[in-house]
Amino acid sequence: MPMIVTAGLVVAGLAPALTAADDWQVMNRNTAVVRPGLAFTTDPKAARIDFRTFDFNGFLLGDGSWQVSSPVTHRGLLCGTYEVGVRFGIGSPGCTDVTWLSEPMYIGSRRQCNESTVDHVGGETTPRLGSQLPSITCVERVLRCAGNCK
Numbered sequence: 001m002p003m004i005v006t007a008g009l010v011v012a013g014l015a016p017a018l019t020a021a022d023d024w025q026v027m028n029r030n031t032a033v034v035r036p037g038l039a040f041t042t043d044p045k046a047a048r049i050d051f052r053t054f055d056f057n058g059f060l061l062g063d064g065s066w067q068v069s070s071p072v073t074h075r076g077l078l079c080g081t082y083e084v085g086v087r088f089g090i091g092s093p094g095c096t097d098v099t100w101l102s103e104p105m106y107i108g109s110r111r112q113c114n115e116s117t118v119d120h121v122g123g124e125t126t127p128r129l130g131s132q133l134p135s136i137t138c139v140e141r142v143l144r145c146a147g148n149c150k
Contacts, residue, residue: 023146024083030055030141031095034088047133056141058123060088064130067123070141074112078148081111084120085142088129095138101129104142111147 032051047062058068070084085104091097107122129136 024144025146025149026142027082027145027149028055028141028143031098032056032139032141033093033095034060034137034139045130049133049136051139053141056084056086058086058139060129060133060136060139062130062133063125064127065123065125066129067121068107068141069119069121070143071117071119072110072112072143073115073117075115075150076148077114079111079113080145080147080149081109082118082120082143082145083107083109084122085144087140087142088132088136089138089140090132090135091138093137095140098138098140100140101132101136102126104140106144 030053032053034049034051036049045062048059050059051057056068056070058066060066068084068086072082072084074080083106085106087100087102087104089098089100091099107120110118110120112118
């Protein structure tokens with residue numbers, strides 16, 4: 001009987017997604033120029049930079065805390081599992097020649113089906129980014145998918 005319940009959950013898209021690292025494919029990459037936040041402070045730990053495009057937005061604080069929000073639309077009826085990641089870098093104006101400070105950091109997996117749009121929101125604290133905040137000029141959103149990706 002447990003197999004029937006599990007199969008039903010998978011069909012409904014409610015079961016957790018188990019995805020091997022090799023199954024991921026990058027669907028999209030978008031870059032944004034960062035701008036100083038509106039915080040008026042001389043404390044480097046309280047400094048803030050913001051980023052916003054049509055595809056994603058978020059911030060990075062002086063203590064290394066960051067957050068990103070990105071709507072992701074799944075095309076098709078069969079399910080795919082999506083992850084949104086970000087990485088920060090130092091580059092020329094317009095972010096055309098960027099030295100990235102890390103690989104993308106992903107905020108978690110979301111299984112999507114049936115032409116759905118889901119807001120992926122999350123973040124973490126990466127202290128080394130906080131110490132590099134004054135020189136960070138660019139952020140890249142990486143959208144990856146496993147399963148039925150379109």
